[in-house]
Amino acid sequence: MSEFISQIAGQLLAGGGVLSQILGTAEGATGGALEVLIAQFENAGFGNQVRSWLGKGTNLPITSANVTAAIPEAQMQAWADKAGITQEQLAIVLADVLPQAIAQASAQTDAPKSAE
Numbered sequence: 001m002s003e004f005i006s007q008i009a010g011q012l013l014a015g016g017g018v019l020s021q022i023l024g025t026a027e028g029a030t031g032g033a034l035e036v037l038i039a040q041f042e043n044a045g046f047g048n049q050v051r052s053w054l055g056k057g058t059n060l061p062i063t064s065a066n067v068t069a070a071i072p073e074a075q076m077q078a079w080a081d082k083a084g085i086t087q088e089q090l091a092i093v094l095a096d097v098l099p100q101a102i103a104q105a106s107a108q109t110d111a112p113k114s115a116e
Contacts (some may be wrong), residue, residue: 016022019097022079023105034105044070054106059099
């Protein structure tokens with residue numbers, strides 16, 4: 001992971017940060033965010049990747065372009081604003097950290113184990 005991605009990812013992960021809110025794992029989160037995020041990627045045509053994150057084995061990668069295709073622009077902008085970075089920077093970081101983060105979060109929640 002590049003130094004830039006590591007630094008931004010650390011900020012996103014820090015104490016209930018933006019990534020925790022994106023995944024719905026922040027303290028006080030209303031729930032359902034993980035399922036919505038999974039559905040967004042499936043609906044954008046990334047079902048194979050999502051299934052790899054939810055199952056056992058290797059997590060298939062995604063690109064920043066995949067992230068921007070799956071997540072609505074207004075949602076990306078809100079998260080980027082909250083993190084104090086651009087949408088492009090956020091997409092790069094999310095492409096790097098989402099596969100593992102979703103795999104870990106889904107193992108700890110009632111997220112669907114396989115996407116249909």
